[in-house]
Amino acid sequence: MHDLDELVAFAAVMESGSLTHSARALGLAKSTLSRRISQLEARLGQPLLRRQANRLLPTEAGHLFHSYCHQILELAEQSQTALETLRQDVSGDLKISVHSALAPAWLIPQAYKFMDRYPGVNLLLHPCETPPQSPAIHSITLWLGELPDTGLHHETLGWLTRGLYAHPDYLSRHGRPRHPRDLTHHAWIDLLGDTASGVVLQHAEHGHFHFLPPASRLKVNQDTLHNDAIARGRGLGIIPDWLAGQRETAYPGCLQRCLPGWSARALPVSLLYAYGHQPRKISAFLSLLRDAIPLAWQNTGPISEKSKATQVAASSTAQPTSLVQTSIASGIAHCSQ
Structure with missing residues (x-):
């Protein structure tokens, strides 16, 4: 040589x-x-x-x-x-792993816009329910919720506030909760892994209330199925406010906010990508996503540890029903390593 x-x-x-x-x-x-x-x-x-x-x-x-x-x-x-x-050159293949809740509501329109702008790019969109353990270096991950340390650059795009929602018909049949302690008397739609240690609801005047949701007859491991079950009147559950607004826009009258003023911990919306200089196709896509961040994502952050210390309510529990629990498995494959 x-x-x-x-x-x-x-x-x-x-x-x-x-x-x-x-x-x-x-x-x-x-x-x-x-x-x-x-x-x-x-x-x-x-x-x-x-x-x-x-x-x-x-x-x-x-x-x-x-x-x-x-x-x-x-x-x-x-x-x-x-x-x-x-x-x-902005061309070639680009793989994007995305939390399934963000795929149809936000990422897909941005992906179409990117493909129209750069005809030489081929996108591989991979919706998933669990974050990739070791994302590919030449790819992008868009995630909703907390993330483990992956060794990649972690950029927070914004935060999604969350509240309690139900279908109006459900509320007319079972009544509207007046306080978080009333939730133990309602059907709870459980998102697997999201409420195992209980739920903390925050109120600006009344502080925090921690409760253990009642045993659920319907457990799902997809945000889309979870939100759909609530919108179909199967019970109450926690939904990100922005996603609830998107569904309400598409299907007016399907969701109603319960316990106004009470909210669950906000979830971060994050990007994962490799450190260092990026290929033009990746940097161009990242730039497009940053320019398209909804204003509603930029108004809040997580509940602080200090405010958690001011929690003012005790836990409440409920006895499981005698009915057989139904579990729905995800039809969307997990992200590949």
């Missing part, structure tokens, strides 16, 4: 015939240039230049090698240009 610095040194002397002029043109010390040529000759096993008067002239081997040297340097320059073009 040839050293490009040595090849550049040799090519410069071949053009000028002078070690001094070549060193000045390359911005090198004369001794450095001489050493590089000597190293190249040692690597090749024969002399390439000979001194005659005040000039350096090529030997027969020098003449032969110079043509190959020129080709190697040209290819090196072309490869650098090609790599720079690739870095700047």
